[in-house]
Amino acid sequence: MFIFWGTKRVQKRLGYVADFCPLCRSPRAFRLSRIGMAGHVYGVSVGGGKLAGFERFCLTCKTVLGAEHEAYSNIAKDYPLERVPESNQISHLIRATNPELAERYARRLELEQDLRRGNAVIDTATRKHLIKEPFLILAPAVERAFESTHIDLPLLLTIAAAIAVPIGAFWLFDLFLVGDAKELMPMFLAAIGLASFVAVLVQGHLAKNRFLRRHFYPKLAQALVPLRPQPAELAMVLSELRQLGFALGKRTNPAALEPLLRPA
Numbered sequence: 001m002f003i004f005w006g007t008k009r010v011q012k013r014l015g016y017v018a019d020f021c022p023l024c025r026s027p028r029a030f031r032l033s034r035i036g037m038a039g040h041v042y043g044v045s046v047g048g049g050k051l052a053g054f055e056r057f058c059l060t061c062k063t064v065l066g067a068e069h070e071a072y073s074n075i076a077k078d079y080p081l082e083r084v085p086e087s088n089q090i091s092h093l094i095r096a097t098n099p100e101l102a103e104r105y106a107r108r109l110e111l112e113q114d115l116r117r118g119n120a121v122i123d124t125a126t127r128k129h130l131i132k133e134p135f136l137i138l139a140p141a142v143e144r145a146f147e148s149t150h151i152d153l154p155l156l157l158t159i160a161a162a163i164a165v166p167i168g169a170f171w172l173f174d175l176f177l178v179g180d181a182k183e184l185m186p187m188f189l190a191a192i193g194l195a196s197f198v199a200v201l202v203q204g205h206l207a208k209n210r211f212l213r214r215h216f217y218p219k220l221a222q223a224l225v226p227l228r229p230q231p232a233e234l235a236m237v238l239s240e241l242r243q244l245g246f247a248l249g250k251r252t253n254p255a256a257l258e259p260l261l262r263p264a
Contacts, residue, residue, distance in 0.1 A: 009052070010038040016079035017072045017097040018090060020105045021058045021065070023134055023223045025112050027101055029079050029093055030056035032067055061219055065137065071104075072097050115226040127227070132237045134223035138216055139246040146247050149204065150211045158203040162196035212251055220252075221260035231258065 012034045021028040035052045056067040059079070074097050084092045094101050102109065114120035122130070151159075169192050173185045229237075234254050241249025 007037050010036045011055070012036070014054075015075035015077050016059075016093065017056065017067075017075055018093040018101060019056060019067070019071070019098060020101065020108065021061060021063070022137060023061045023063050023219055024058060025115075025223060025226060026109075027090055027094060027105075028061075029059045029090060030065075030067070031059060031079075032056050032069075032072070032075060034069075061222060063137065063219060064141065071100075073099060112226070128233070128237070131224065131227055131229045131233055132240070134220050135237055135241055135246075135248055135252075138219060139241065139244075139248045142212065142216060142248040142251075143246065145211065145215070146208055150207050152207050152210055154210070155200075155203045155207040158199050162200050165196055166193050208247075209251055209253070212248075213253075213256060216248070217257055217260055220257060224261050225263060228263070229261065234258070 014032045014034055017030050017032050018027055019030050020026070021030075033055045035055055037050050037052050054067040054069045056065050057063070058065065076093060076097055079093065080086070080089050081092055081096075111120060111122070166189060170185075170189055173182075173188060177185055231254060234257070238249045238252055238254065241252075243249075
């Protein structure tokens with residue numbers, strides 16, 4: 001008898017903390033999780049497993065970032081906090097879980113404030129790092145997302161057409177073709193089947209681009225708008241990402257992203 005066993009990634013939610021989000025460009029509330037690698041039998045894990053690290057999930061931009069568990073003095077069990085006005089939620093969470101946040105991110109918070117005011121003075125190396133930062137944060141998530149097929153409406157309709165058109169063509173050819181013309185039916189059906197297959201492949205490729213625009217472009221735009229990157233700066237960052245082999249660098253269309261970077 002074959003027994004399916006091995007190790008699997010196990011996530012355990014620990015609670016909520018405050019930290020700086022480089023995509024939101026300000027302190028935010030995060031859901032903190034412990035990540036372990038645990039043994040499993042038929043997919044059922046045994047215990048929390050060996051500690052592999054910690055993750056924090058931004059409740060605002062829905063992005064997963066790495067976390068340092070020891071950076072937090074406490075972990076809130078629930079969020080939003082009870083009996084705390086909505087406008088004071090994040091400040092209370094900072095005091096409760098990460099009171100040294102302002103000190104730890106002092107330079108970054110000052111820079112973000114200057115960016116919002118429009119009077120930030122940034123050297124070339126720092127500016128390049130800030131523009132590249134959101135791409136590097138999101139690149140692993142894009143890689144994971146692209147490991148599976150994303151079926152959206154255009155792809156679904158194309159698959160349906162790829163099935164229906166050859167069947168309909170066969171019925172029509174069989175009904176109307178007569179004599180010697182009927183001998184050409186296999187060739188016609190093969191051509192239609194090949195065209196349908198190619199259409200599905202093309203739409204499958206385009207579906208990933210649409211997924212990228214729908215789920216990742218808004219996050220990139222949110223992080224990049226304060227920097228107002230020039231087309232040449234975006235091109236340089238995307239070129240470096242392509243050299244690193246990231247799909248985000250290969251598939252990001254600057255022409256589609258740039259309109260989102262214009263201040264409202």
